[in-house]
Amino acid sequence: MEVVVCRDYQEMSKSAAAMVAQLLRRKPHAVLGLATGSTPLGLYKELIRLHKQEGLDFSQVTSFNLDEYVGLDPQHDQSYHYFMHENFFRHININLRQVHVPSGTAKDYGAFCQWYEQRIKECGGIDLQVLGIGSNGHIAFNEPLSSLQSRTRIKTLARQTIEDNARFFARREDVPIFAVTMGVGTIMEARRIVLLANGGAKAKAVAAAVEGPVSAMITASALQMHPDCTFYADDDAAAGLTMRDYYQWIQAHPPAAPTIQ
Numbered sequence: 689m690e691v692v693v694c695r696d697y698q699e700m701s702k703s704a705a706a707m708v709a710q711l712l713r714r715k716p717h718a719v720l721g722l723a724t725g726s727t728p729l730g731l732y733k734e735l736i737r738l739h740k741q742e743g744l745d746f747s748q749v750t751s752f753n754l755d756e757y758v759g760l761d762p763q764h765d766q767s768y769h770y771f772m773h774e775n776f777f778r779h780i781n782i783n784l785r786q787v788h789v790p791s792g793t794a795k796d797y798g799a800f801c802q803w804y805e806q807r808i809k810e811c812g813g814i815d816l817q818v819l820g821i822g823s824n825g826h827i828a829f830n831e832p833l834s835s836l837q838s839r840t841r842i843k844t845l846a847r848q849t850i851e852d853n854a855r856f857f858a859r860r861e862d863v864p865i866f867a868v869t870m871g872v873g874t875i876m877e878a879r880r881i882v883l884l885a886n887g888g889a890k891a892k893a894v895a896a897a898v899e900g901p902v903s904a905m906i907t908a909s910a911l912q913m914h915p916d917c918t919f920y921a922d923d924d925a926a927a928g929l930t931m932r933d934y935y936q937w938i939q940a941h942p943p944a945a946p947t948i949q
């Protein structure tokens with residue numbers, strides 16, 4: 689895992705966007721794994737800017753979102769379908785037929801989840817997965833004790849997650865208590881992962897995920913086992929990291945073999 693401590697949210701968003709842009713320039717038909725929540729908004733804003741001002745092309749991109757609330761239809765203003773269209777898809781030239789967001793209104797969730805997993809495989813697997821982290825250390829809606837090998841399925845949201853997300857709903861009772869989410873195992877199959885964390889409310893979760901033991905109690909800690917994961921944290925989110933100086937030292941001195949004269 690590479691830990692990158694950023695000065696602020698803007699720098700973090702720009703660095704992550706540069707990573708996505710670099711991938712799309714090398715592989716225009718890349719498969720992106722996308723996340724919702726307040727964290728990736730800056731990343732989407734920067735990607736929209738790159739599309740509008742520098743011609744970054746999404747026309748051949750396929751995308752898969754991590755999760756969706758059960759019971760919210762795609763037009764609901766708190767559904768993740770709506771979020772993605774409003775904050776990203778409608779501003780870029782992605783082909784909407786190549787966009788996938790889990791269904792929150794499936795008739796048969798078991799069949800839907802199997803189809804979603806299958807569809808990711810058919811599209812060649814996810815090249816780059818964007819993640820946020822919950823204050824309880826979750827990735828997507830893989831709440832504490834989710835199997836680290838889990839696949840796409842329905843999860844019951846933890847109380848902490850419901851509290852955290854209540855700010856987006858008129859009333860706390862309106863927050864759905866179930867979600868369809870990619871599993872930790874699904875996420876771990878992405879070729880490359882970039883996790884974004886900002887703000888002091890994430891400091892404990894970030895420290896546990898990066899420096900704690902690998903544990904199903906903090907599902908983000910599974911990323912320690914991923915071969916190509918970059919973990920961005922802004923100054924406040926990085927506050928609990930005991931090895932912070934070392935991560936910054938590595939940034940200044942990336943590993944390199946000595947050149948033979």
Ligand code: PGA
Pocket residue numbers: 724725726727728820821822823826827828
């Ligand atoms: P947030 O959510 O970006 O709104 O903080 C992150 C998450 O729960 O994964």
